Amino acid sequence: MYAPEWMFDNAKIIAGEIVNAQDRGTIIQIHRGKMDLTQEELSRIMRLRRETISRIEHGKVTPTLSFIHTFSGIATLMEAVRSYRSMNRAVEYLYFIRIGAELGVPRDYVVSIVDTAVKNYDRKRKKAIRYLER
Template structure:
């Protein structure tokens, strides 16, 4: 088992929040925005049409349990990558591929998720540095 317990718990919390919410789409949208992903980016990662993501977020389509499971894994994996990066730890793809498998994220999507998380982390980091330099 490669995933630390906090990651497994985080994925359960995310999935539980979605399943138990009256407005599942709003929770999914909030997590997507917290991950700094556009609907287009999430649709590529999940291999769905952008319109499907939009319909889920607006409550026109109910997300399947498979969607929720994969989505919670993606959210957790992205948070883990950003966490590792913020501690100046090396982000090793093989490690995150193994963690992704434990979180239910399809192996072929892990590299793009890690790359996207790193890109979003660096973008926020540069923005914070520019703000502090004022």
């Protein structure tokens, strides 16, 4: 097992929040915001149309359990990448592919998730550094 227990717990919490919510779309939108993803980026990662993500978030379409499972795994995997990046640890694709498999994230999604998480983390880090240098 490669994924630490906190990752499984995190994925379960996210999935539970979505399943138990009256307004599932809003919860998904909140978590997408925490991942710092646009609808376009999430749709690319999940290989869905952006319009489908929008319809889910606006309550016009009910997310399937498969969507919720994959979404919670993606959110957790992105958090793991950011966590590793923040500790200046190397982000190795093979390691995250294995973690992704344990979280139920399709193997072919992982590279895109890792690349997006690193890009978003680095962008936010540079912005924070510029702010502090003022």
